[in-house]
Amino acid sequence: MRGGAPGGRALPILLAVLVFLVGCRPDMTNQPKATPLSESDFFSNGANARRPPAHTVARGDAHEDTAFYTGQTNGTYVTQLPVKLTRDFMIRGRERFDAICAECHDRTGSGNGMVVQRGFPQPPSFHVDRMRNAPIGHFFDVMTNGYGVMYSYATRVEPDDRWAIAAYIRALQLSHNAALSDVDSADRATLDSKK
Numbered sequence: 001m002r003g004g005a006p007g008g009r010a011l012p013i014l015l016a017v018l019v020f021l022v023g024c025r026p027d028m029t030n031q032p033k034a035t036p037l038s039e040s041d042f043f044s045n046g047a048n049a050r051r052p053p054a055h056t057v058a059r060g061d062a063h064e065d066t067a068f069y070t071g072q073t074n075g076t077y078v079t080q081l082p083v084k085l086t087r088d089f090m091i092r093g094r095e096r097f098d099a100i101c102a103e104c105h106d107r108t109g110s111g112n113g114m115v116v117q118r119g120f121p122q123p124p125s126f127h128v129d130r131m132r133n134a135p136i137g138h139f140f141d142v143m144t145n146g147y148g149v150m151y152s153y154a155t156r157v158e159p160d161d162r163w164a165i166a167a168y169i170r171a172l173q174l175s176h177n178a179a180l181s182d183v184d185s186a187d188r189a190t191l192d193s194k195k
Contacts, residue, residue, distance in 0.1 A: 068082045070144070111123045139170075143165065
């Protein structure tokens, strides 16, 4: 016969079960709250929430500058960048292009990225006349809404970054057939010193 208190093994198990039950109370689930479109007697009109004041704009929906958010004015693509072009903006465009676009378009914009080399349909080169003559708003619109097999990047890339990428695409196009004489003398000296 074994010694020890009767029920000695059952006590730790009982304590573990009690701790488990106390720790699993769904207090956050069972709470008073108003569900959408349910009635309430709190307000005189029976609604469970107040109406927003007139002309209230939901957070993130104040897209007043249509050219900036669509790449178009009056149904035509913009031809000028709607943001200030700076060196940092171009660097950001190059970084975003290399991270997001180069997988299909490659880093030069020729349309022969790694995804294409593995069988995905080839996008047009940015260096063909049709793309060279396209307004800058076209590139923004394609990134926003997609085109052909390219899906929309509107939820993946912020508008500022889409414009930075569009500006960088234009820089790629300009640099594709550029001559050294196109570079001003101060910048040319910098290039020569890096050889």
